[in-house]
Amino acid sequence: xxxxxxxxxxxxxxxxxxxxxxxxxxxxxxxxxxxxxxxxxxxxxxxxxxxxxxxxxxxxxxxxxxxxxxxxxxxxxxxxxxxxxxxxxxxxxxxxxxxxxxxxxxxxxxxxxxxxxxxxxxxxxxxxxxxxxxxxxxxxxxxxxxxxxxxxxxxxxxxxxxxxxxxxxxxxxxxxxxxxxxxxxxxxxxxxxxxxxxxxxxxxxxxxxxxxxxxxxxxxxxxxxxxxxxxxxxxxxxxxxxxxxxxxxxxxxxxxxxxxxxxxxxxxxxxxxxxxxxxxxxx
Amino acid sequence: xxxxxxxxxxxxxxxxxxxxxxxxxxxxxxxxxxxxxxxxxxxxxxxxxxxxxxxxxxxxxxxxxxxxxxxxxxxxxxxxxxxxxxxxxxxxxxxxxxxxxxxxxxxxxxxxxxxxxxxxxxxxxxxxxxxxxxxxxxxxxxxxxxxxxxxxxxxxxxxxxxxxxxxxxxxxxxxxxxxxxxxxxxxxxxxxxxxxxxxxxxxxxxxxxxxxxxxxxxxxxxxxxxxxxxxxxxxxxxxxxxxxxxxxxxxxxxxxxxxxxxxxxxxxxxxxxxxxxxxxxxxxxxxxxxxxxxxxxxxxxxxxxxxxxxxxxxxxxxxxxxxxxxxx
Numbered sequence: 311x312x313x314x315x316x317x318x319x320x321x322x323x324x325x326x327x328x329x330x331x332x333x334x335x336x337x338x339x340x341x342x343x344x345x346x347x348x349x350x351x352x353x354x355x356x357x358x359x360x361x362x363x364x365x366x367x368x369x370x371x372x373x374x375x376x377x378x379x380x381x382x383x384x385x386x387x388x389x390x391x392x393x394x395x396x397x398x399x400x401x402x403x404x405x406x407x408x409x410x411x412x413x414x415x416x417x418x419x420x421x422x423x424x425x426x427x428x429x430x431x432x433x434x435x436x437x438x439x440x441x442x443x444x445x446x447x448x449x450x451x452x453x454x455x456x457x458x459x460x461x462x463x464x465x466x467x468x469x470x471x472x473x474x475x476x477x478x479x480x481x482x483x484x485x486x487x488x489x490x491x492x493x494x495x496x497x498x499x500x501x502x503x504x505x506x507x508x509x510x511x512x513x514x515x516x517x518x519x520x521x522x523x524x525x526x527x528x529x530x531x532x533x534x535x536x537x538x539x540x541x542x543x544x545x546x547x548x549x550x551x552x553x554x555x556x557x558x559x560x561x562x563x564x565x566x567x568x569x570x571x572x573x574x575x576x577x578x579x580x581x582x583x584x585x586x587x588x589x590x591x592x593x
Numbered sequence: 594x595x596x597x598x599x600x601x602x603x604x605x606x607x608x609x610x611x612x613x614x615x616x617x618x619x620x621x622x623x624x625x626x627x628x629x630x631x632x633x634x635x636x637x638x639x640x641x642x643x644x645x646x647x648x649x650x651x652x653x654x655x656x657x658x659x660x661x662x663x664x665x666x667x668x669x670x671x672x673x674x675x676x677x678x679x680x681x682x683x684x685x686x687x688x689x690x691x692x693x694x695x696x697x698x699x700x701x702x703x704x705x706x707x708x709x710x711x712x713x714x715x716x717x718x719x720x721x722x723x724x725x726x727x728x729x730x731x732x733x734x735x736x737x738x739x740x741x742x743x744x745x746x747x748x749x750x751x752x753x754x755x756x757x758x759x760x761x762x763x764x765x766x767x768x769x770x771x772x773x774x775x776x777x778x779x780x781x782x783x784x785x786x787x788x789x790x791x792x793x794x795x796x797x798x799x800x801x802x803x804x805x806x807x808x809x810x811x812x813x814x815x816x817x818x819x820x821x822x823x824x825x826x827x828x829x830x831x832x833x834x835x836x837x838x839x840x841x842x843x844x845x846x847x848x849x850x851x852x853x854x855x856x857x858x859x860x861x862x863x864x865x866x867x868x869x870x871x872x873x874x875x876x877x878x879x880x881x882x883x884x885x886x887x888x889x890x891x892x893x894x895x896x897x898x899x900x901x902x903x904x905x906x907x908x909x910x911x912x913x914x915x916x917x918x919x920x921x
Contacts, residue, residue, distance in 0.1 A: 327738035329666030330695035340692035347685035348678065412678060416719075420643055420676035421686070421733065425693040427642045427659035592644040 337435035365394025366455035387468035406495030497580030545569025599649030624787030669734030679719025723750030819869035
């Protein structure tokens with residue numbers, strides 16, 4: 311090959327645009343722009359927030375009196391108010407999967423990673439935004455459910471009183487629990503990188519696997535089932551007097567916060583796998 | 594400036610990119626050519642850190658892409674496949690990209706205006722035509738006003754006005770001292786846009802030279818000769834070492850490995866009359882086909898010539914170049 315004719319080392323072109331480093335706060339801000347600019351976000355947030363008061367009202371309206379066996383009826387008020395969480399979690403998990411797997415389906419992930427080539431901060435920013443959005447919607451949902459249930463409180467003797475530790479735990483447990491399962495779904499979505507496969511995996515775990523295992527009357531399997539993500543985490547939403555409204559699992563020695571801790575451990579494990587795979591795989 | 598050293602990518606036992614070493618310099622447009630499956634897109638994806646090289650290294654503006662703290666301000670990228678969520682509007686997509694680097698939202702409107710997307714900026718990207726999608730990709734690449742642009746098939750799907758616009762845009766950016774690296778199958782477009790070419794075949798470097806040199810290298814040896822004594826001239830020329838003769842018609846032959854004056858001298862010596870003696874100037878396309886003839890990954894079986902056929906390479910419409918030895 312003959313010598314190349316190279317134009318003399320050209321001076322860098324003058325900058326017309328101010329560009330800053332892509333720090334984590336900027337990535338979070340960008341992920342918020344991305345989340346709020348998709349219709350599916352608003353559909354799922356609104357739907358998830360609506361089913362909680364809708365369920366609460368329909369349950370309340372079907373109850374004329376709390377069974378004597380429960381003891382004081384006020385103890386179960388918070389449980390009935392939050393009963394729609396069983397359905398809302400499916401909607402919010404769909405949002406969790408879509409927010410990350412949807413980027414792979416459309417190719418958006420290439421733009422995302424081009425702007426944040428160290429990758430893991432982009433995933434963390436996206437997770438944070440999705441979880442905070444779900445927690446905010448969940449808080450609105452539980453407050454709306456409380457308001458929707460109020461007309462029946464007097465007739466049934468039920469109530470929700472945040473000065474009672476258990477009621478406070480159950481009411482605040484709604485955003486905490488739904489935020490955590492959204493994070494779990496997000497992690498699974500990031501691992502499988504497909505919206506359809508991710509939603510199938512998450513719903514399969516929550517609706518089929520956990521309930522199927524919990525219905526096998528053999529102690530080791532019962533113990534295992536009680537430690538699966540939703541069964542363990544939903545302890546946070548249970549009154550000690552009544553069972554779970556989210557899963558059929560009932561035998562557990564976990565306290566509410568231990569149960570939630572087990573859910574968080576599942577979430578952490580899934581997210582670590584997602585983070586390692588994100589760094590390793592070609593995008 | 595893009596510097597690749599021994600860049601290699603293997604998928605299982607298939608080698609997509611095989612020890613590529615090249616430098617893309619600022620201040621000029623560098624074209625990246627090669628048949629389908631030659632490893633162009635994979636190479637570009639490795640440059641911006643989307644694919645991890647199996648071996649070798651590549652840096653952009655002196656550092657691996659992932660080590661830039663503000664990568665969009667260093668490198669603007671348009672990859673062949675769409676890289677936009679179909680449910681998001683063009684403006685929201687650009688705004689999100691801008692937000693990652695604290696770029697003023699006014700810059701978003703600027704690139705929307707500059708790429709002719711103003712009328713569709715609020716529409717969802719999923720409704721875009723191929724050409725509109727390309728414009729959005731170019732807008733995204735320009736967002737951070739980068740020193741280096743990496744564009745995979747930027748004119749793919751653009752209308753003639755768009756092709757012209759991209760050509761002027763890229764030449765303008767190079768003239769400002771930026772590094773412009775683009776791949777294309779459109780040889781005619783490359784001949785008009787690029788100053789320098791990097792040609793790959795089957796993942797290996799085939800050529801790395803200025804456009805004129807690549808054309809000159811390929812065109813130096815074909816001469817068209819029209820003579821009533823074609824058979825006799827062919828017989829005489831065949832005795833000249835290094836000379837190849839191809840019969841085109843009963844009175845027309847093409848000669849390679851010999852110059853027009855040499856052929857004239859041979860004909861005069863043998864007492865043969867010549868009606869035409871034309872050195873044939875090859876186009877870039879011929880040069881490219883000669884370079885890559887042995888490197889084509891996906892050869893069409895309908896080809897009636899030894900050269901890669903037109904499904905591999907988009908031929909410029911209305912090419913008036915005389916037939917040469919490369920393909921007939």
